[in-house]
Amino acid sequence: xxxxxxxxxxxxxxxxxxxxxxxxxxxxxxxxxxxxxxxxxxxxxxxxxxxxxxxxxxxxxxxxxxxxxxxxxxxxxxxxxxxxxxxxxxxxxxxxxxxxxxxxxxxxxxxxxxxxxxxxxxxxxxxxxxxxxxxxxxxxxxxxxxxxxxxxxxxxxxxxxxxxxxxxxxxxxxxxxxxxxxxxxxxxxxxxxxxxxxxxxxxxxxxxxxxxxxxxxxxxxxxxxxxxxxxxxxxxxxxxxxxxxxxxxxx
Numbered sequence: 001x002x003x004x005x006x007x008x009x010x011x012x013x014x015x016x017x018x019x020x021x022x023x024x025x026x027x028x029x030x031x032x033x034x035x036x037x038x039x040x041x042x043x044x045x046x047x048x049x050x051x052x053x054x055x056x057x058x059x060x061x062x063x064x065x066x067x068x069x070x071x072x073x074x075x076x077x078x079x080x081x082x083x084x085x086x087x088x089x090x091x092x093x094x095x096x097x098x099x100x101x102x103x104x105x106x107x108x109x110x111x112x113x114x115x116x117x118x119x120x121x122x123x124x125x126x127x128x129x130x131x132x133x134x135x136x137x138x139x140x141x142x143x144x145x146x147x148x149x150x151x152x153x154x155x156x157x158x159x160x161x162x163x164x165x166x167x168x169x170x171x172x173x174x175x176x177x178x179x180x181x182x183x184x185x186x187x188x189x190x191x192x193x194x195x196x197x198x199x200x201x202x203x204x205x206x207x208x209x210x211x212x213x214x215x216x217x218x219x220x221x222x223x224x225x226x227x228x229x230x231x232x233x234x235x236x237x238x239x240x241x242x243x244x245x246x247x248x249x250x251x
Contacts, residue, residue, distance in 0.1 A: 022150060022155065022156045022157030023058050023148070023149075023150055023157035023158065023159050023161075024058065024150070024210065024211050024214055025057070025058050025208040026055070026056065026057055026058070026080075026184050026185070026186065026208050026209060026210040026214075027055075027056045027150070027151050027152075027184070027210050027211070027214035028044065028053060028054065028055055028056070028151065028182055028183075028184055028210050028214055028215050028216045029044065029053070029054045029056060029151030029214075029216075030044050030046070030053065030054070030151075030216070031051065031052030031053055031054050031165055031166075032051055032052040033046040033048040033050075033051030033052065033218075034046055034047055034048055034051075035051070035216075037152070037153050039153075041217075042152075042212055042213040043181075043213075043215055043216060043217055044151070044215070044216040044217070045216070045217055045218070045219065046216075046217075046218045046219075047218070047219055047220060047221045048218065048220065049169065049170040049218070049220040049222070050167075050168070050169045050170070051167075051168055051218065052165055052166060052167050052168065053165070053166045053168055053182060053216055054151075054163055054164065054165050054166070055080065055082065055139075055141075055163070055164045055166065055184050055210075056148045056151065056161055056162065056163050057078070057080065057141045057161055057162045057186075058148065058159055058160075058161045059145055059159075059160045059161045059162060078140060078141045078142075078162075078186065078191050079138055079139070079140055079186070079187070079191050079192050079193065080138075080139055080140070080141055080164075080184065080185070080186045080191075081109070081117075081136050081137065081138055081139075081184070081185050081186065081187070081193055082099065082106075082136070082137045082139060082166065082182065082183075082184055083116050083124065083134055083135070083136050083137075083182065083183040083184070083185065084097055084099070084134065084135045084136075084137070084180050084181070084182060085116070085129055085130065085132050085133070085134040085135075085180065085181045085182075085183065086132050086133045086134070086177050086180065086181075087129060087132065087177065087178060087179045087180065087181050087217065087219075088132075088176060088177070088178065089129070089130075089131060089132040090132055090133050090175060090176065090177065091113050091132075091133060092113075092133060092175075093111065093133055093135075094133070094173065094174045094175045094176075094177050095170070095172065095173050095174070095177055095180060096170075096171040096172040097135070097168060097169065097170050097171060097180065098168065098169040098171065099137050099166055099167075099168055100166065100167040100168075101137075101139045101164060101165070101166050101167075102139075102142075102164075106137040106138070106139060107137075108135055108136075108137065109136045109137055109138040109195070110135075110136040110195040111133070111134065111135045111136065112133070112134065113131060113132070113133050113134070114130065114131045114134075115130035115131055116130070116134045116136060116183075116185075117136070117185075117193065117195065117204065117206065123206065124183050124185065124206070124209055125209075125212060127212050127215075129181045136195075138193070139164060139166075140164075141162040141164055142162075142164075143162050143163055143164060144162075145160050145161070145162060146160070146161065146162070146163060147159070147160065147161070148160070148161035148162075148163060151214055152213050152214055155213075168218075170218060170220055173220070178219055179217055179218050179219035179220065180217060180218050181215065181216075181217040182215060182216045182217060182218075183209065183210060183215050184209060184210040184215070185206050185208065185209040185210070186206070186207055186208050186209075187202075187203060187204070187205060187206060187207060188202045188203075188205040188206070188207040189202035189203055189205075191207075
């Protein structure tokens with residue numbers, strides 16, 4: 001074989017098996033709190049019920065898990081979506097959480113049960129979290145461009161990108177819940193996800209998500225709990241009984 005063609009073929013083969021970019025398209029990373037990276041689950045963990053979490057968007061070149069919605073729309077118009085999911089798997093809303101970004105509390109954008117977003121066959125990978133109950137919060141990557149790095153310990157790569165900080169407070173976890181899991185995605189088309197759009201429309205398709213090794217979860221040590229209705233009724237009865245005894249003694 002001609003050595004020129006052989007070297008060209010080997011070079012092409014090298015490109016096909018070597019990752020083009022070490023920096024993911026999207027990733028989550030730790031902020032304030034007792035964060036530690038769990039090498040078994042490949043997830044950032046915290047035992048706090050109040051903490052901060054960063055979302056990062058690579059603004060250089062598309063990575064392996066999806067094209068950039070913001071290439072066409074521009075970063076100032078890029079909507080992104082933080083997913084907060086119940087762990088272990090449950091089918092009902094058993095958690096209360098506040099999510100603050102850019103100084104304001106984010107309103108609930110969408111919620112449901114399954115693997116979000118449920119309108120899309122290309123939903124988030126299961127990694128032992130889904131199907132479960134989830135809540136989605138919409139935000140914008142509207143910060144100035146800066147340098148971002150790989151949030152996975154031992155991961156390589158840095159580049160231009162956007163960072164958004166979330167201040168999160170877990171108000172309550174009830175039933176069997178022990179924690180919450182956090183994921184991140186952007187939609188195709190102009191980057192705006194529409195939970196009412198028909199399946200496979202460009203407003204209901206995921207174009208990029210934070211990979212398995214770049215997500216996060218919290219498992220508060222002192223898990224907040226909302227009393228179940230029976231418990232509330234019992235507390236009310238006890239309170240009324242104590243009040244009645246006090247009034248009887250005063251007579």
